[in-house]
Amino acid sequence: MHLLGLAATAATYLLLPGATADPLPFERIQLHERDIASLGKASSLLSFGDAPVADPATSHRRAPPTGCKVFPGDKKWPADKAWSNFNNTLNGALIKTVPLAAPCYAGPNYDANRCSYVTANWANSSLHEMDPASVMTGLYQGHTCQIPSNPDDTCTLGGLPSYVVNATTVKQVQLAVNFARNADIRLIVRNTGHDFSGKSGGAGSLSIWTHNLNAIEYVPRFEDQKQGYSGPAFRGGSGVIGRDLFKAAGDKGLLVIGGEGQDVGILGGYLQNGGHSPMSSVYGLAADQVLSISLVTADGRFLTASSTENTDLFWALRGGGASTWGVVTSVTVRAHPSMPISTAQFIFTAKSSAAFWLGVRSYWERFIPYADAGTYSYFMIIPGAPAPTFIMLGFWAPNMTTTETTALLTPWLDDLSALDISVKPAYATYPTTYPALIATWPQEAVQDNAIIGSRLFPRSAWEAPNSETFNKTWEAWSTTNNLLISFNIRAPNALGVDNAVLPAWRETVLHTMQGSGFAPNADDATKRAVRQALTVSMANWKAATPGAGAYIGESDAEEVGWQESFFGKNYDRLLKIKNKYDRDGVFWAKQAVGSECMAVQSNGPIPDENGKLCRVK
Incomplete structure (x- = not known):
C-alpha cells in the first residue's frame, strides 16, 4: 500500500547551490493568522504561541500554567463541543482512541472476526504500526487492554492518548500543537509506535500521528556548501518507514542510512535519537546524513532548520533526542552509491x-x-x-x-x-x-x-x-x-x-x-x-x-x-536550545532534554504512562 502511494507521488528535481528544498505537497497546506481569525470564539484554543526567546542564555523555563497538565475529568478538560469544533477545523482528522484489542472485550466494540485477526497478529509489529494509537511496549501502556483470556475483563485506555490527530497536512499538525498548548493538554508525537521507553503514548494526551506524512522525493543534486556536500539526496515525510525509503533509493542505484528494522519510521524519532544502521561502520549514523529538517515548533509555526537557517535547532535535532523540539514533518538526507x-x-x-x-x-x-x-x-x-x-x-x-x-x-x-x-x-x-x-x-x-x-x-x-x-x-x-x-x-x-x-x-x-x-x-x-x-x-x-x-x-x-x-x-547546550524554542514544555517525554521539571504520576512497580503529567515539586 505504501509503495503504491510512493510511486504515484515520487518526484525528481534539482537543488542548486544556496537553494532551499520546496515543501512536500502536504507541507504546502499551512495554518495562517487569517485562518485563526475566521474561527471567532473558537480561535482562543487554536491561536499561535509566543515566538522563541531572543536570548535563551538569559531565559528560564516557564512553569506549567497549572500543577499538572489538564487531564480527562478535570474542570478545564475541553468540553465535547470544543473537541467537535476542533475536529471540524481538522476536516475530520480527529480520532477518539479505541484500544487495538477492544474488539476482544464485551461491549460496544466487540467484534469476533476482528478479535481473531488481532489475536493472531498481536506479536506482528505491522499490526501496531497501522493503528493510530497502539504502542509496541505494552508494559508502559499499563497492560490495560491486552489480548484477554476472559472477554469479560475490563479494557481501558491506560497509557494510550485520549485523542489522535491523523495528520496529512502541516496545517493539521499546527492546529494540534496549538490546541494542546492552549488547552494545556499533554502532547504526544507518534509514527509507528516503535519505542522502547513508552514515549509513543501518554494518558490523557492528544497524539499527533505522523504515519501518513509519507511522501518521498528524489533530489539528483543537493548542494550544501556549508556542510561541503554536493550529491544525491532524498526528501521524505516523517511518516516514511524504512523499507519504503530503502526501495526508493534502491530504484536509483543508491542507499540511504536506516536501521535494520524495516517497518521502523526512518525520518522521525529514530533519526533524532542518532540512529544506528548496518551501514554505520562505513557512513556513520542516520543523524549524520541530514541536510535539512522541516518542523512545527511549540508556538505552532512551521519552519526549516538547516546549515543556514535556525542552525541551533538544526544541530539539536540531529542526535539531541526525539519528542523534544517540535513535530518533524519532513527531512532531507544524503544518499550514497549502492554497493554489494x-x-x-x-x-x-x-x-x-x-x-x-x-x-x-x-x-x-x-x-x-x-x-x-x-x-x-x-x-x-x-x-x-x-x-x-x-x-x-x-x-x-x-x-x-x-x-x-x-x-x-x-x-x-x-x-x-x-x-x-x-x-x-x-x-x-x-x-x-x-x-x-x-x-x-x-x-x-x-x-x-x-x-x-x-x-x-x-x-x-x-x-x-x-x-x-x-x-x-x-x-x-x-x-x-x-x-x-x-x-x-x-x-x-x-x-x-x-x-x-x-x-x-x-x-x-x-x-x-x-x-x-x-x-x-x-x-x-x-x-x-x-x-x-x-x-x-x-x-x-x-x-x-x-x-x-x-x-x-x-x-x-x-x-x-x-x-x-x-x-x-552536549546536555547544557541542548537545554539552552530547548528553553529558547519551548519554554512552556509543550513537548515532553521521559528522559528528553528538559524533562526534569515534570513527571508522570505512576504508582506501579514498573513506572508507566498511565497517570497525570505534573510539575516536579
Whole structure:
C-alpha cells in the first residue's frame, strides 16, 4: 500500500547551490493568522504561541500554567463541543482512541472476526504500526487492554492518548500543537509506535500521528556548501518507514542510512535519537546524513532548520533526542552509491557454559578488526542450560564477497571448532544494498513483559587485550545472566558533520542491551525484583565503562543519570536550545532534554504512562 502511494507521488528535481528544498505537497497546506481569525470564539484554543526567546542564555523555563497538565475529568478538560469544533477545523482528522484489542472485550466494540485477526497478529509489529494509537511496549501502556483470556475483563485506555490527530497536512499538525498548548493538554508525537521507553503514548494526551506524512522525493543534486556536500539526496515525510525509503533509493542505484528494522519510521524519532544502521561502520549514523529538517515548533509555526537557517535547532535535532523540539514533518538526507553486501547467519550452543563463553570471547576479541573492516553484526545470546544459545542474526559485510567474508570469520569459527562447538554459517551475497536489507533483517518484535538497559562499550577497552580493563569489561558483560542483544559496530563521524550525537557513539565498538522479563500474571513484588536486578546489572556495566554512554533510542526507561548517559557533554547546550524554542514544555517525554521539571504520576512497580503529567515539586 505504501509503495503504491510512493510511486504515484515520487518526484525528481534539482537543488542548486544556496537553494532551499520546496515543501512536500502536504507541507504546502499551512495554518495562517487569517485562518485563526475566521474561527471567532473558537480561535482562543487554536491561536499561535509566543515566538522563541531572543536570548535563551538569559531565559528560564516557564512553569506549567497549572500543577499538572489538564487531564480527562478535570474542570478545564475541553468540553465535547470544543473537541467537535476542533475536529471540524481538522476536516475530520480527529480520532477518539479505541484500544487495538477492544474488539476482544464485551461491549460496544466487540467484534469476533476482528478479535481473531488481532489475536493472531498481536506479536506482528505491522499490526501496531497501522493503528493510530497502539504502542509496541505494552508494559508502559499499563497492560490495560491486552489480548484477554476472559472477554469479560475490563479494557481501558491506560497509557494510550485520549485523542489522535491523523495528520496529512502541516496545517493539521499546527492546529494540534496549538490546541494542546492552549488547552494545556499533554502532547504526544507518534509514527509507528516503535519505542522502547513508552514515549509513543501518554494518558490523557492528544497524539499527533505522523504515519501518513509519507511522501518521498528524489533530489539528483543537493548542494550544501556549508556542510561541503554536493550529491544525491532524498526528501521524505516523517511518516516514511524504512523499507519504503530503502526501495526508493534502491530504484536509483543508491542507499540511504536506516536501521535494520524495516517497518521502523526512518525520518522521525529514530533519526533524532542518532540512529544506528548496518551501514554505520562505513557512513556513520542516520543523524549524520541530514541536510535539512522541516518542523512545527511549540508556538505552532512551521519552519526549516538547516546549515543556514535556525542552525541551533538544526544541530539539536540531529542526535539531541526525539519528542523534544517540535513535530518533524519532513527531512532531507544524503544518499550514497549502492554497493554489494555479503552476509552470514548462524546459531550455536555448546556442551558446557565454560566452552560457550570461551567461544564468545574469541568473537569479542575481534570486535575492533571486524568493525574497522566496515562490518556490522547483530547478535543475541539467550540464557539456557547446559549453555546459552548464540544467534547471529546478521553478520553484514559491505563491499565484500562471500570469499572475503568467509576469510574474515574463519579464525573465529576455527576457535569454535576447537571447543567442539558446531557452526554451519549460511552465507549470501547481494549485488546491491536494498535486496540485502530486505533478505537479512528480521521484523521488529513487539516488546511486552520485559525491561531493558543498554550501554555503548568504548573501543579503548579492547585496545589492550587481556589487560585489567579488557577483562573487567568482559566480565561485566558476560555474567549478567540476562538476554543479551548486541551490535558490533563503529559509528565514526565519517562525513565530518557537527551535530548533537552523543560523543560516546564515536568511540564505541559495541552497542549492547540486556533484557529481563516476567510472566504476564507476575505480581508487583516479582516485577520490582526484576527491575532492581536490572538496575544492579546496569550499574556493573557502567562501572566497567566509566565515561561512556548509552543509546537513547534503545535504552533503560529508568536510566540513572540519563542526562550524562544519553547526551554527555552536549546536555547544557541542548537545554539552552530547548528553553529558547519551548519554554512552556509543550513537548515532553521521559528522559528528553528538559524533562526534569515534570513527571508522570505512576504508582506501579514498573513506572508507566498511565497517570497525570505534573510539575516536579
